[in-house]
Each structure stands twice: as structure tokens, then as C-alpha cells.
Amino acid sequence: MDNVKKEQYDVFLLTKPPHNDRSELCLKLAARSGNARIYLAGDGVYHLLTGIEELPGFKIYACQQDLELRAIRVGERVIVPDDFYTAFVEDAMEHCRHAYTF
Numbered sequence: 001m002d003n004v005k006k007e008q009y010d011v012f013l014l015t016k017p018p019h020n021d022r023s024e025l026c027l028k029l030a031a032r033s034g035n036a037r038i039y040l041a042g043d044g045v046y047h048l049l050t051g052i053e054e055l056p057g058f059k060i061y062a063c064q065q066d067l068e069l070r071a072i073r074v075g076e077r078v079i080v081p082d083d084f085y086t087a088f089v090e091d092a093m094e095h096c097r098h099a100y101t102f
Contacts, residue, residue, distance in 0.1 A: 006094060007035075009095050010029070010030065011037050011092050011095070012026055012101075012102065013101045014044040015041050016044060016102050017044070017047075018049070026102040030058050033098075034057055035057070036057065037058060038058055039087075039091075040052075041063040045067050048078065059079060060078045060079065061080070061088070064081075
């Protein structure tokens with residue numbers, strides 16, 4: 001049995017655009033978490049235009065294909081995995097304390 005305890009996160013998949021009620025709920029839950037990872041896909045990548053990566057308490061991941069489709073560039077604090085959905089699933093399966101989708 002593996003005695004090494006893996007760090008646990010609250011993992012969020014956010015596909016809704018800014019100013020959406022579901023997006024606002026997601027960000028409130030993430031802020032309360034204190035240790036969250038937010039995965040932005042679909043219209044969720046528009047949150048990068050609002051400065052979401054500057055908010056404390058969580059890491060931001062973004063889907064490269066969705067960024068390209070919407071002509072959005074990312075800053076240094078945003079992680080863009082080579083395979084976004086594989087990274088999301090691995091995080092959810094191995095490090096997830098709670099998972100949320102919006």
C-alpha cells in the first residue's frame with residue numbers, strides 16, 4: 001500500500017462565459033476552496049479576458065484548441081497542457097478532493 005499522501009485539490013471544469021450565473025457560482029466555490037484548480041474550456045476561456053489568473057488561491061488551466069478558436073492569448077500564470085482533457089481527467093482521478101462542472 002502506498003503510504004505517500006497525494007495533495008488533494010478541488011477540481012473545476014468551467015465552460016460558461018463570464019457574467020453567467022453558473023460561472024459566478026463556480027468562482028465563489030473555487031475562492032472558498034483555498035486549493036482549487038480551474039480548467040477552462042469552451043466559452044470558459046473568455047474568463048482569461050477578465051483577469052481570472054490574477055485571483056489568489058487556485059491554478060488556471062486552459063484548452064489550447066478553445067484559446068485558438070477564440071484568438072485568446074494567455075499569460076505566464078496560465079497552464080496550457082498538451083492534452084487538456086487527459087490532464088483534467090488525471091487530476092480528477094488522482095488529486096481530486098471534490099469535482100465540479102459548470
